[in-house]
Amino acid sequence: METTDAQQGKDFIEKRIFGKMPDGQTVEKYTLRNASGMEIDVITYGGIITRWTAPDKNGSYEDIVLGFDDLQQYLDGNPYFGALIGRYGNRIANGKFSLDGETYTLATNDGENHLHGGEKGFDKVLWQAKGESVADGASLELTYTSADGEEGYPGKLDVKVTYTLTGDNELDVRYEATTDKPTIVNLTQHSYFNLSGDFTQSVLDHELFLDADAYLPVDGGLIPTGELRAVSGTPFDFKQPKMMGKEINAENEQLALGKGYDHCWVLNPKEGNYGLAAAAYHPKTGRLLEVYTNEPGIQFYSGNFLDGTLPAQKGGTYGQRAGFCLETQHYPDTPNQEGFPSVRLNPGETYSSRTTFKLSTK
Ligand code: GLA
Numbered sequence: 609m610e611t612t613d614a615q616q617g618k619d620f621i622e623k624r625i626f627g628k629m630p631d632g633q634t635v636e637k638y639t640l641r642n643a644s645g646m647e648i649d650v651i652t653y654g655g656i657i658t659r660w661t662a663p664d665k666n667g668s669y670e671d672i673v674l675g676f677d678d679l680q681q682y683l684d685g686n687p688y689f690g691a692l693i694g695r696y697g698n699r700i701a702n703g704k705f706s707l708d709g710e711t712y713t714l715a716t717n718d719g720e721n722h723l724h725g726g727e728k729g730f731d732k733v734l735w736q737a738k739g740e741s742v743a744d745g746a747s748l749e750l751t752y753t754s755a756d757g758e759e760g761y762p763g764k765l766d767v768k769v770t771y772t773l774t775g776d777n778e779l780d781v782r783y784e785a786t787t788d789k790p791t792i793v794n795l796t797q798h799s800y801f802n803l804s805g806d807f808t809q810s811v812l813d814h815e816l817f818l819d820a821d822a823y824l825p826v827d828g829g830l831i832p833t834g835e836l837r838a839v840s841g842t843p844f845d846f847k848q849p850k851m852m853g854k855e856i857n858a859e860n861e862q863l864a865l866g867k868g869y870d871h872c873w874v875l876n877p878k879e880g881n882y883g884l885a886a887a888a889y890h891p892k893t894g895r896l897l898e899v900y901t902n903e904p905g906i907q908f909y910s911g912n913f914l915d916g917t918l919p920a921q922k923g924g925t926y927g928q929r930a931g932f933c934l935e936t937q938h939y940p941d942t943p944n945q946e947g948f949p950s951v952r953l954n955p956g957e958t959y960s961s962r963t964t965f966k967l968s969t970k
Contacts, residue, residue, distance in 0.1 A: 744775025
């Protein structure tokens with residue numbers, strides 16, 4: 609019997625043209641497949657995951673991430689759908705921080721604060737891509753060099769993000785960066801999941817587990833106050849799986865500030881510094897998403913700012929809470945907060961972060 613390409617893993621990755629940037633540069637779309645039939649589309653603009661199919665408990669595959677079918681819709685503006693986020697995921701108060709006595713000024717693109725890397729963060733740049741088949745799956749290496757001073761950040765930053773889809777329905781995301789001057793880095797992935805596969809439904813019927821005894825309360829600009837507050841007895845307690853919607857409308861100052869959940873949870877320390885941080889489960893379809901990481905925090909964002917103005921891929925629009933994000937990261941505003949784990953990167957060091965999204969059913 610002849611071995612097919614699939615058996616050799618040769619066609620687990622495919623490259624197509626997705627569109628053209630206004631300046632004429634080509635944006636490519638890579639489809640990563642695995643031996644069991646999962647597919648993930650990633651475009652070189654923003655490293656965005658535009659489509660991710662996962663089976664339900666009956667084996668029926670559906671797209672589980674919010675996105676668009678064409679480049680123009682991404683270029684027209686959207687709340688970071690599926691994108692890589694950098695140089696600094698989440699907020700920096702007043703767009704200012706100091707390093708070794710020097711003050712740096714970043715764009716204030718979220719009220720008076722800096723959010724997700726600025727006006728043109730890593731979600732809006734073109735990445736170089738190199739794809740290959742691996743055992744039962746595929747891997748895509750994305751690289752980008754951020755010039756010294758880009759978006760106000762010091763140091764030339766060389767960034768590499770590797771997406772690997774394994775045969776076990778895991779997407780392993782590895783982030784690496786090096787710099788030529790002391791700087792700050794905090795990279796993450798901003799996929800909006802809806803495990804029902806029906807983007808006209810809200811995600812409030814998903815059950816969420818967060819391995820965190822504390823979270824970071826915020827001020828009116830969603831900047832952490834510096835306090836690590838115990839979750840016990842509050843709507844922020846997801847130590848036992850609980851429906852996302854169960855207490856989202858409870859009388860609670862912090863929920864009011866975030867218009868729902870938009871907070872960073874302080875993950876409990878893990879043996880070996882890498883482990884299960886979060887799990888989301890959709891009972892009707894049986895889809896289960898587990899998130900493993902070596903990061904100290906995770907931002908759970910319940911899609912509060914989606915407002916029904918963006919067209920959904922399979923018809924209708926993306927309404928409030930049509931998707932949730934689980935953004936693994938260091939804590940927001942760390943450069944201005946004493947006592948938060950450091951986000952500093954020095955020349956000669958390698959920033960290294962890892963997050964694995966594992967899909968299964970139960
Ligand atoms: C992050 C932020 C949110 C929001 C979304 C995108 O999750 O914390 O406040 O900005 O990104 O809308």
